[in-house]
Amino acid sequence: MLNNAIATPALQPFQELEQSVWKKEMCAGCRGCITVCPANTLAYDLKLARPYQITPCVDCKACLDACPRTPANMDKLSLDILGPHLDVYNVKATAGNKRYQNGGAVTALLKTALDEGLVDRVIVMGADRWAQKAYARVVSDSSSLDRAAGSIYMNNDALETMKDIMKDDSIRNVAIVGTPCAIQSIGLLRKSSNEYSVKLTQKIRFAIGLFCFESFDDRLIPEVTKRLGVPSWRIAKMNAGEGRLTVTLRSGEVKTLPLSSLAEFVKPGCRKCNDFTSKLADISVGSVGSAAGSSVVITRTPEGAGLLEIAREVGAIDVAGGVDVAAIEKVGKLKLKKNGF
Numbered sequence: 001m002l003n004n005a006i007a008t009p010a011l012q013p014f015q016e017l018e019q020s021v022w023k024k025e026m027c028a029g030c031r032g033c034i035t036v037c038p039a040n041t042l043a044y045d046l047k048l049a050r051p052y053q054i055t056p057c058v059d060c061k062a063c064l065d066a067c068p069r070t071p072a073n074m075d076k077l078s079l080d081i082l083g084p085h086l087d088v089y090n091v092k093a094t095a096g097n098k099r100y101q102n103g104g105a106v107t108a109l110l111k112t113a114l115d116e117g118l119v120d121r122v123i124v125m126g127a128d129r130w131a132q133k134a135y136a137r138v139v140s141d142s143s144s145l146d147r148a149a150g151s152i153y154m155n156n157d158a159l160e161t162m163k164d165i166m167k168d169d170s171i172r173n174v175a176i177v178g179t180p181c182a183i184q185s186i187g188l189l190r191k192s193s194n195e196y197s198v199k200l201t202q203k204i205r206f207a208i209g210l211f212c213f214e215s216f217d218d219r220l221i222p223e224v225t226k227r228l229g230v231p232s233w234r235i236a237k238m239n240a241g242e243g244r245l246t247v248t249l250r251s252g253e254v255k256t257l258p259l260s261s262l263a264e265f266v267k268p269g270c271r272k273c274n275d276f277t278s279k280l281a282d283i284s285v286g287s288v289g290s291a292a293g294s295s296v297v298i299t300r301t302p303e304g305a306g307l308l309e310i311a312r313e314v315g316a317i318d319v320a321g322g323v324d325v326a327a328i329e330k331v332g333k334l335k336l337k338k339n340g341f
Helices: 013-020 032-036 062-066 071-076 105-115 142-148 159-167 180-191 195-201 220-228 259-265 268-272 302-313 325-338
Strands: 042-045 050-053 087-093 121-128 133-139 174-178 204-210 235-241 244-249 254-258 283-286 295-299 317-320
Touching: 013 050, 013 062, 032 042, 032 062, 032 159, 032 180, 032 195, 062 180, 062 195, 071 180, 087 105, 087 302, 105 121, 105 142, 105 174, 105 204, 105 283, 105 295, 105 302, 105 317, 121 142, 121 159, 133 142, 133 159, 159 174, 159 180, 159 195, 174 180, 180 195, 180 204, 204 302, 220 235, 220 244, 220 254, 220 259, 244 259, 254 259, 283 302, 295 302, 302 317
Parallel strands: 121 174, 174 204, 204 283
Antiparallel strands: 042 050, 087 295, 087 317, 121 133, 235 244, 244 254, 283 295
């Protein structure tokens, strides 16, 4: 007897992501799938906070390797808070800047990487200081890095900037700064043998990950300025921690808002994140557990340790011990609990 059942057509890779990640509001917004795709199949919808298809898929499956939120890839990610590492330090830049937060360690490390010829470009999130809107910046001159200093709590398209860099043969090595979701994508791609994954990651010499509890969508700034009664251009910097958003104005005045009152502006995908300390980075940097005026720096790979040592040797940073690891563990566990892990 003939079997008349119609076989279900196999899903294309982007359709697998659509069903298992995007429609379930699990997308991290890291843009790893968009970045690695050789056919430019995907673009990012800021309102929906997820990618969508714009051109035919070539079925290379690189996007599946890149996504940190597929069930298969989430199973690969440990729930250990601190993650694999070599050492943990208190670090602060020897040269200051009013926009530096918690010691300016990230900026000092990036300046060292450029000035010492370790990388050709660095990719960071900057901000339009008038509207306070975030955007990715590709920097080739260390003197320009101070303009991008300070924490950015919206948008996360730094990784997508690698699409153009991959096409530029004059750029051999880059350092990129990202939140845990972007770093997870880079880490997954580094472990992939897919030719498009290899092409992308072979140019990333240093992946610098940030501690991150959650991030916000683009509605945050209009809400903050409305509640504080100030125009966006008066904001000098913002810092989220200890249950509040601290806003420093250009005048030096400091205002705060409870983070709990801003919950509706948290990106949906952040509620599915299981990484606080960017465990797949070469170096992770954060404020929790640090000494006053310093950043916590976790070296995780020989490359990360080498960059830190060079920065210390050239006098760009001061390095000390005394990190409160228990504080990091506490906040990391709180994030896991809040997100259902």
